[in-house]
Amino acid sequence: MPIVSLFNTPLGNLEIMHDGQAIHSAVFVEINPATADRTASLAGITIQSGPTSPFCELIAQELDAYFHQPNHRFQITLKPHGTxxxxxxxxxxxxxxxxxxxxxxxxxxxxxxxxxxxxxxxxxxxxxxxxxxxxxxxxxxxxxxxxxxxxxxxxxxxxxxxxxxx
Structure with a gap:
């Protein structure tokens, strides 16, 4: 089951969909807390806010490194779906x-x-x-x-x- 984790960055909320081992999507979003949980449950997605697993902690560390040191090269597994x-x-x-x-x-x-x-x-x-x-x-x-x-x-x-x- 895909997991969506929300990370607050200096540029806004970053919604990251992952499977606990690789990132499948990451987009900057505006969050409406009143409808987010309901919409996600209908889609069969688990929503987490902030680091709640070792993989989420790794994502948080990578984002922190990038926003404190712009020349940081992300060291995290990416699995984008596309042609x-x-x-x-x-x-x-x-x-x-x-x-x-x-x-x-x-x-x-x-x-x-x-x-x-x-x-x-x-x-x-x-x-x-x-x-x-x-x-x-x-x-x-x-x-x-x-x-x-x-x-x-x-x-x-x-x-x-x-x-x-x-």
């Missing part, structure tokens, strides 16, 4: 160094793909922050984040945290 192409893009994102950005076009060229296809794979990234799609930007702008133009401020905050001049 073979999406997996290729997400693996390429993992090697973009902290404090650096890459354009959709440059990433696409390295994968022998198109910028639009790379953008779509970034949009479908289920493990934001841990798979750093925020480090991919447009040729003339910062692009979007999490498939939502309104989340651009979050992308900019992450880039600023990592030392990118905005």
């Amino acid at each position: 073979a192409y999406q997996q290729r893009v997400w693996n390429a994102l993992l090697v973009i160094p902290v404090g650096r950005t890459l354009s959709y076009g440059a990433l696409a060229q390295s994968l022998q793909s198109s910028p639009r296809a790379v953008g779509q794979a970034c949009k479908k990234n289920p493990i934001t922050l841990f798979i750093p799609c925020h480090r991919v930007i447009g040729k003339d702008n910062f692009g979007g984040y999490m498939g939502d133009k309104d989340a651009l401020s979050l992308k900019l905050a992450l880039l600023k945290h990592e030392g990118i001049c905005i």
